[in-house]
Amino acid sequence: MSAITVRDLRKSYGGSEALRGVSFDVGVGEVFGLLGPNGAGKTTTVEILEGYRRRDGGEVDVLGFDPAGGQAAYRERIGVVLQASQLWANLTVAETHRMFAGYYERPRDADEVVELVGLTEKRDARVKTLSGGQKRRLDLGLALIGNPELLFLDEPTTGFDPTARRAAWDAIRTLRSLGTTILLTTHYLDEAQQLADRVAVLRAGEIVGLGTPAELVGGSLGAEIRYRRDGEVVVLRTERPTEELHRLTGEALAGGRELDGLEVRRPTLEDVYLDLVAEEEVR
């Protein structure tokens, strides 16, 4: 069953095409990552699904709704963390949660949410006294307060220090274990690898890779062989590592040489990603 179905989604701003036929599905309970460089169309996609922007073409179904309709019944069931938004500086963390709780028919308990996002110690602190990471966790808490089935997280950990990032990841994992479907945009590869069940890589408004992180890594580049010859590092990328390695070691043995620094490794998601988003310039 799909929480989100997107087919041939198109959007232009002025003359430039921000989305050029994007299609993907997100299953119920799945964490789906949208990856891509700035300007690839991640935020445009998410904002169409959230109901902020109208699409120029294509089909969109989210929880049985067309988000362009802007129904309150739809917003009742989603939670949103925007890329950049500020909150009331003079309210406390608990007051802000209660204010947002009042917008929903069946909200979660405010104290419970404050604890879930790790702000219990700050519950009576004014928002203006929070650190950047704490404010971002407050954003997450407010996205959860309506007890959403589907959560949109637009670059939820941008600007976090490593500790804060770990804490946010833990909170997101907890949500997934509670059955919440999550659509996440990020430009951190490790974040996608850590959190997402599946990822779509966007480049210039098109999906250029789609699958689980393991599929993306396994599907494309094969392996990478490195060694040193005359002090220079040689890198071979090959779809057939066994054959290539056999040839290399055979030559080395025949010549009585050692392959210094020999290393065979699978590409990381980062290698695959960089490969996918770089193809544009190669063409």
Place this chain on the structure above:
Amino acid sequence: MRLFVHQLRSEQLLFWRSREAAVFIFVFPLLLFVLLGSVYGGTIDGEPASSVLLVGMLGYGVANTAFAGLAISLVLRRESALLKRLRATPLPAATYLAAVLASTVIVFALQAVALFGLGRLFFDAELPSRPGSLVVALLLGVAAFAGLGFAATALLRSSEGASAALNVVLLPMAFLSGSFGPTRRYPEVLQALGDVLPLRYLIELLDAASLKGEAIWSRPGAVAVVAGWGLVGIAIAARRFRWEPREA
């Protein structure tokens, strides 16, 4: 209705919690009234000066609260993406705007009561002779200036300078319209400028209801000018109002 009440309570909490707003919007006109009231004595056009000033200050209060205060707070909310964030909740836009407006009315009503209280206490100012017409005129004024406030919100592009820009409009308008004292001895050019501004006509209505014992219906021309400005404001807002930050 539940959402409206919830948002109205939230708006009140936000207003009084923000010291800048509470001081600038609520306290400042009271302070100005006490200062001017101490300076002007005797009578103006046969009315006690304090009563005339009180009427002028009510008009200034309407414009300050419903026009400048409303617009500043909405521009800040829009530019910090707070309005955008609220749009993702089930709170309907119309409910939100109605609560913001109602909250403005509450703040101004308290201010009006405080102005009369101060007037009685220090300057022996008169109580309004036509309280019903006064309330109707004030509500008309709040509605019209809120319409202009929404228009100003739609036209202002950034939060920096929003406050300055609004005060550059508000203070000269209040001065030309007689908020700070009668305009009869102003140069003709200034009087003519004042004659096209909505605040002058609002003050005329307040003056009629408060001091001259005339019902608001006896001044249809002034009612029409105030309402007309409000409608122009609403028309601009309807076309140009945005919930999302203006991208550079």
